[in-house]
Amino acid sequence: xxxxxxxxxxxxxxxxxxxxxxxxxxxxxxxxxxxxxxxxxxxxxxxxxxxxxxxxxxxxxxxxxxxxxxxxxxxxxxxxxxxxxxxxxxxxxxxxxxxxxxxxxxxxxxxxxxxxxxxxxxxxxxxxxxxxxxxxxxxxxxxxxxxxxxxxxxxxxxxxxxxxxxxxxxxxxxxxxxxxxxxx
Numbered sequence: 001x002x003x004x005x006x007x008x009x010x011x012x013x014x015x016x017x018x019x020x021x022x023x024x025x026x027x028x029x030x031x032x033x034x035x036x037x038x039x040x041x042x043x044x045x046x047x048x049x050x051x052x053x054x055x056x057x058x059x060x061x062x063x064x065x066x067x068x069x070x071x072x073x074x075x076x077x078x079x080x081x082x083x084x085x086x087x088x089x090x091x092x093x094x095x096x097x098x099x100x101x102x103x104x105x106x107x108x109x110x111x112x113x114x115x116x117x118x119x120x121x122x123x124x125x126x127x128x129x130x131x132x133x134x135x136x137x138x139x140x141x142x143x144x145x146x147x148x149x150x151x152x153x154x155x156x157x158x159x160x161x162x163x164x165x166x167x168x169x170x171x172x173x174x175x176x177x178x179x180x181x182x183x184x
Contacts, residue, residue, distance in 0.1 A: 010054055011058070011062075012064055014054070016072075018047055018048065019068070019071065019072045021043075021044050023079050024040065025040045025041050025080065026079035026080055027083070029080070034144075038141045038142060041080065045134040045138065048076075049131075051069065066122075070122060076134070077104070078101060080141075081100060082097070084097070084140055092155070096154070096158040096161075099166070100133070100161070100162060106169065110176040114179055125168040125171065128168075129165055129167075132164055133161055136157050139157055
């Protein structure tokens with residue numbers, strides 16, 4: 001029974017490790033330790049899918065996991081967007097990163113406002129959004145390491161990501177507005 005319980009905690013432990021590793025990954029990037037940062041970013045990104053898979057496989061889905069998983073995603077994305085904005089020194093990227101972070105804060109505020117009264121589930125589009133953001137961050141890191149990053153490439157990578165990021169917010173906004181109207 002004790003061994004079984006330990007196995008059930010693996011998904012949450014992985015998620016907590018993702019949260020803790022995210023600022024380390026960003027710091028490594030900011031300090032110019034790019035290969036290690038990129039490698040860690042790939043591992044953290046892959047573990048995002050692994051914790052969910054293990055939670056389902058081990059029948060270990062939990063309320064804590066449902067809360068921590070999107071937080072871990074947001075911490076990773078925010079840390080890396082800030083680190084990349086610092087390292088790339090591109091006003092264009094700062095705007096793109098700012099738009100993405102604004103969406104995350106807006107949806108977070110709506111979820112906080114709705115807590116306890118309106119159920120706002122994580123959408124499949126939001127899961128795809130996160131996966132695409134992680135891929136874009138990895139691609140940006142890789143291209144920056146090869147000195148192949150410029151504003152055209154930034155636009156090609158990040159304009160679609162910003163559009164997808166904000167498109168995924170529409171469902172949250174509609175659910176929140178509907179819930180607020182029902183409460184009045």
